[in-house]
Structures are given as C-alpha cells and as structure tokens.
Amino acid sequence: MxxxxxxxxxxxxxxxxxxxxxxxxxxxxxxxxxxxxxxxxxxxxxxxxxxxxxxxxxxxxxxxxxxxxxxxxxxxxxxxxxxxxxxxxxxxxxxxxxxxxxxxxxxxxxxxxxxxxxxxxxxxxxxxxxxxxxxxxxxxxxxxxxxxxxxxxxxxxxxxxxxxxxxxxxxxxxCMSYSGHCTISNYTAGRDSNRGGCIQSCRFAYHLNAEKSCESKKATTFLSxxxxxxxxxxxxxxxxxxxxxxxxxxxxxxxxxxxxxxxxxxxxxxxxxxxxxxxxxxxxxxxxxxxxxxxxxxxxxxxxxxxxxxxxxSRTSGYCMLGYVVEKVQGQYAAILLRSGFQDSDQMEIMGVGEVDYKLPKGEIRDSLGQKIKSGRPNTVIYIPDSDSIEEGMVLRKRGVS
Ligand code: SF4
The missing domain is CATH 3.20.20.70 (Aldolase class I)
Incomplete structure (x- = not known):
C-alpha cells in the first residue's frame, strides 16, 4: 500500500x-x-x-x-x-x-x-x-x-x-484492560472512564475471595x-x-x-x-x-x-520536585519558585537538558531581600547565581524523599 x-x-x-x-x-x-x-x-x-x-x-x-x-x-x-x-x-x-x-x-x-x-x-x-x-x-x-x-x-x-x-x-x-475499554470506575465510583473519569480503580489493593482455595489473606494490587x-x-x-x-x-x-x-x-x-x-x-x-x-x-x-x-x-524514587526556574537574568541570577520546602542538608539540583545537572551552591541561596538562607518554604521564590546551563522552566529536584 x-x-x-x-x-x-x-x-x-x-x-x-x-x-x-x-x-x-x-x-x-x-x-x-x-x-x-x-x-x-x-x-x-x-x-x-x-x-x-x-x-x-x-x-x-x-x-x-x-x-x-x-x-x-x-x-x-x-x-x-x-x-x-x-x-x-x-x-x-x-x-x-x-x-x-x-x-x-x-x-x-x-x-x-x-x-x-x-x-x-x-x-x-x-x-x-x-x-x-x-x-x-x-x-x-x-x-x-x-x-x-x-x-x-x-x-x-x-x-x-x-x-x-x-x-x-x-x-x-x-491499563489492565484494552486502552479505554474499562468500566471499573463507572461501577466503583460512578465515573465514566471513557470521559476522563477513571479514578484508577485498578491500582487499589483488593482481597481475592472468588474461591476459598485461592482466597488472599491480605489485600493486594493484583489488578494493577x-x-x-x-x-x-x-x-x-x-x-x-x-x-x-x-x-x-x-x-x-x-x-x-x-x-x-x-x-x-x-x-x-x-x-x-x-x-x-x-x-x-x-x-x-x-x-x-x-x-x-x-x-x-x-x-x-x-x-x-x-x-x-x-x-x-516496588521501588520508590528517592527524589521529589522542589520547584522550577521562573526567571533568569543572564550572568546575574536565576529565580526559582519553590513548590516544596528545603533544608540545608538537602541535596538539590537543577535538572539539566544536556549531560550535567546543576548542583545548587549551598552558601549562595538567597531570599527576595538578598539575605542568604539555609531553608525555604513552599510558594516562595529563592535566588541563586546564574549559570550558562540554567534555563527558564528547568526543574529543581531534591534527593532524599520518596
Ligand atoms: S481503572 Fe485502570 S484499567 Fe481501568 S481505565 Fe483506569 S487505569 Fe485503565
């Protein structure tokens, strides 16, 4: 053809x-x-x-x-x-x-x-x-x-x-079913999987008790x-x-x-x-x-x-998202909007596009008043020195949380 x-x-x-x-x-x-x-x-x-x-x-x-x-x-x-x-x-x-x-x-x-x-x-x-x-x-x-x-x-x-x-x-x-041809959520939650209403019912843990011989003692995720x-x-x-x-x-x-x-x-x-x-x-x-x-x-x-x-x-990731770069002023600073908080002991890196991730310079993190800080709260903006490898939109992640 x-x-x-x-x-x-x-x-x-x-x-x-x-x-x-x-x-x-x-x-x-x-x-x-x-x-x-x-x-x-x-x-x-x-x-x-x-x-x-x-x-x-x-x-x-x-x-x-x-x-x-x-x-x-x-x-x-x-x-x-x-x-x-x-x-x-x-x-x-x-x-x-x-x-x-x-x-x-x-x-x-x-x-x-x-x-x-x-x-x-x-x-x-x-x-x-x-x-x-x-x-x-x-x-x-x-x-x-x-x-x-x-x-x-x-x-x-x-x-x-x-x-x-x-x-x-x-x-x-x-999906455990053929993509989209699933109505578990329709029955378990009254939401239509074929209208974007899937509540991921197959991910829940269930007890299997169809037959005594194969009854499971505890709930498992056998549908997922x-x-x-x-x-x-x-x-x-x-x-x-x-x-x-x-x-x-x-x-x-x-x-x-x-x-x-x-x-x-x-x-x-x-x-x-x-x-x-x-x-x-x-x-x-x-x-x-x-x-x-x-x-x-x-x-x-x-x-x-x-x-x-x-x-x-199952394995957990050990990483979580901290925030993302909202502004970069070439040669001066990059501003990062935090989605989660951080502590001084956290290992933080901006995920690079190329081969290298950018490790955050610990003593150089500042708040909006220019003060050096050792911790940060969600929904605040922090500032770090700019680097060529940083771009607006890049994601900051930290290690140590699953
Ligand atoms: S409940 Fe599970 S199998 Fe059904 S549509 Fe949602 S993800 Fe797929």
Whole structure:
C-alpha cells in the first residue's frame, strides 16, 4: 500500500502537556512534539486543559522552537454533543494545531469536512493489526496510535504493510484492560472512564475471595500493571520505521514530564550522534521519580503475571520536585519558585537538558531581600547565581524523599 514513505530520520519523541507549564517543560527537555487537550471533546476533563487563548499561545511557543502540537478530540460522543464539533475543529486549525487525535468515526468525518488538519487515530480505537490500520488510512487518517497491546515487531509490520504512520507508547502507566475499554470506575465510583473519569480503580489493593482455595489473606494490587519503560529497547525502536515514540501522562507531575522527556530525548540525541544509546544511566534516571515498578510490557512479550505490580516490592524514587526556574537574568541570577520546602542538608539540583545537572551552591541561596538562607518554604521564590546551563522552566529536584 502506498502512504507516508518510510523515512530515513528517526522517530519523534512525543510528550504529554497537561497544562501550559508542562508544555514548556516538555519542550525545554527535548520533546519534538506534545499532545494536549483543549477545553472540549477531549478524554481528560481536567480543569487545566487548554483554553482557546492558551492553545493559541501553546502553538506559537512550540512552532517558534520547530516543535508540533497535537490536540486530543478523542472522546466518543453522542448525537447531541456533535453540534459544536465543526466550528471547534475549524477554530483549532486557525489556532495552529498540527494534528487532531480522534477516536470516534463521527468526529473523524466532521474533522475531514471542516478542516484540512492531519488526523491521528487515538489509542482508544484499539488498532492492533494492519487491516485496521489500513482501514483508518482509507478513512483519511495520517497516523494510528497503536493499542498498547501491540509488540514492537507487530508495530513495524503494520507500518511497512500499510504505509500509515504509527505511534507507539514507550513510557508511562499501563491499563489492565484494552486502552479505554474499562468500566471499573463507572461501577466503583460512578465515573465514566471513557470521559476522563477513571479514578484508577485498578491500582487499589483488593482481597481475592472468588474461591476459598485461592482466597488472599491480605489485600493486594493484583489488578494493577507495572509502568511501561521501553528504554531497554530504544536502540531497536530508534532504528525502526516507527514514526513516533509516545510518553503517557497528561495528568502526571512536572517532575515526571521533565524526567521522562529528558531521558528519551537524550536517548535520541545519543542515537543520532553515536548510533547507539547508553541505556543504563538513562534507565537509572527514570527511577528518580515515582513509578510502580517497570516493565517493557507488550513491546517485547505479551503481558503476563510478571507485568503485575506488587506494591510491597516496588521501588520508590528517592527524589521529589522542589520547584522550577521562573526567571533568569543572564550572568546575574536565576529565580526559582519553590513548590516544596528545603533544608540545608538537602541535596538539590537543577535538572539539566544536556549531560550535567546543576548542583545548587549551598552558601549562595538567597531570599527576595538578598539575605542568604539555609531553608525555604513552599510558594516562595529563592535566588541563586546564574549559570550558562540554567534555563527558564528547568526543574529543581531534591534527593532524599520518596
Ligand atoms: S481503572 Fe485502570 S484499567 Fe481501568 S481505565 Fe483506569 S487505569 Fe485503565
């Protein structure tokens, strides 16, 4: 089948942007593109989704840096909800969005008729094979975000057979069900998983008592999956015809966005420069944030009992986010807004974009009055001497807290 030609360049690193701050963080730390939700028709009904003006600014900010913005319109809609979609997709195109992510065939049809934006088929559509992918291509889609159940080898075959662009998840939370086809939260909390209402019911600890013989004595997290970390496969993924490597997590923290994006982006830079990824160090850094134990999940072999997250044996990060750089005056100072407090004994570092983190010079931290300080409280601004390696938006983390 003809389609987007197999490229000589390597896959893009695609990052979640849950709000404008996370968008900036993702792009600073090296994402090639971000995906986000607008105020309407997305799956994540978070209050910090992008309003119209924020969306316009986000596109401008990304394009100024040669990056792309994909907008999720991936809810499945009822008839009475379709009314506003035509004007919204036309508006998104005017605001500079680079592609729409859709699941619903009705939304796809409207998007085709009311915009010329490229269409990406959401992972919600559970595309697992080349016939499905070919169907979406015939429907006018440019890309499919494959279901997380697909292996790396299967993704490569789908790409080669169909010619449609493929995007695969490389990092983040995994669903125990086929992505999005889960109603546990509907039953346990009256919230619709398919409308962004998932309360992560599968992460809770449950007692198993279906049969006396396998009754569990204490509650366990047997419904919860470990998190995906495809870093061990990055040499193969970056050398493959796959078009986009996606990091999950629009609701995740700023520390998560900075940590995940900088390591996958570093992997890409290493691959471009040396033809190989030095995985060990990058894998280690991915453990400096909260995670539920890591797995390569279905990318390597089909998920099984080894994919289940065992709460008691999981590792904790040992790091937490302290704040981020809100202002830099070249050669003079950098101002950091604290999200958490610190003590003199804390080891603090600004997460670098390149190879080196910037250790905070302890005797040189000042408050807004210019006084040297040995501790700081949340929601205050501290000042440190500027350094060439510091940029606005960089994240400050500290060691010693899980
Ligand atoms: S409850 Fe768990 S399996 Fe269900 S949608 Fe939410 S994360 Fe996925």
């Amino acid at each position: 003809a389609g987007t030609p197999l490229k000589s360049h390597i896959p893009e690193i695609l990052a979640p942007a849950g709000d404008p701050l996370k968008l900036r963080t993702a792009l600073i730390y090296g994402a090639d593109a971000v995906y986000l939700a607008g105020s309407r028709f997305g799956l994540r009904q978070a209050s910090d989704n992008f309003q119209e003006e924020e969306l316009r600014d986000a596109c401008r900010y990304a394009h100024d840096r040669g990056k792309k913005v994909y907008l999720a319109l991936n809810a499945f809609l009822f008839d009475h909800e379709l009314q506003g979609v035509p004007s919204y997709v036309a508006q998104c195109e005017k605001m500079g969005v680079d592609a729409l992510i859709v699941s619903d065939l009705g939304v796809l049809r409207i998007a085709r008729e009311h915009s010329s934006l490229p269409l990406h088929i959401s992972t919600q559509a559970s595309t697992l094979n080349s016939l499905s992918a070919g169907f979406w291509k015939d429907m006018g889609a440019k890309r499919v975000v494959l279901g997380r159940e697909v292996s790396m080898e299967e993704a490569i075959v789908i790409r080669k057979k169909t010619g449609i662009e493929v995007e695969v998840f490389v990092h983040g939370a995994m 999956s470990k998190d995906l970390r495809a870093m061990p496969l990055m040499n193969e993924l970056l050398g493959s015809p796959i078009d986009s490597l996606k990091i999950e997590g629009r609701n995740k923290s700023l520390l998560y966005v900075a940590t995940a994006v900088r390591n996958y982006s570093k992997a890409k830079r290493q691959f471009l420069k040396q033809g190989r990824v030095q995985k060990e160090e990058l894998m280690e850094d991915l453990e400096r944030m909260s995670f539920r134990g890591y797995t390569e999940a279905n990318l390597k072999e089909k998920a099984g009992s080894s994919s289940v997250y065992e709460y008691e044996t």
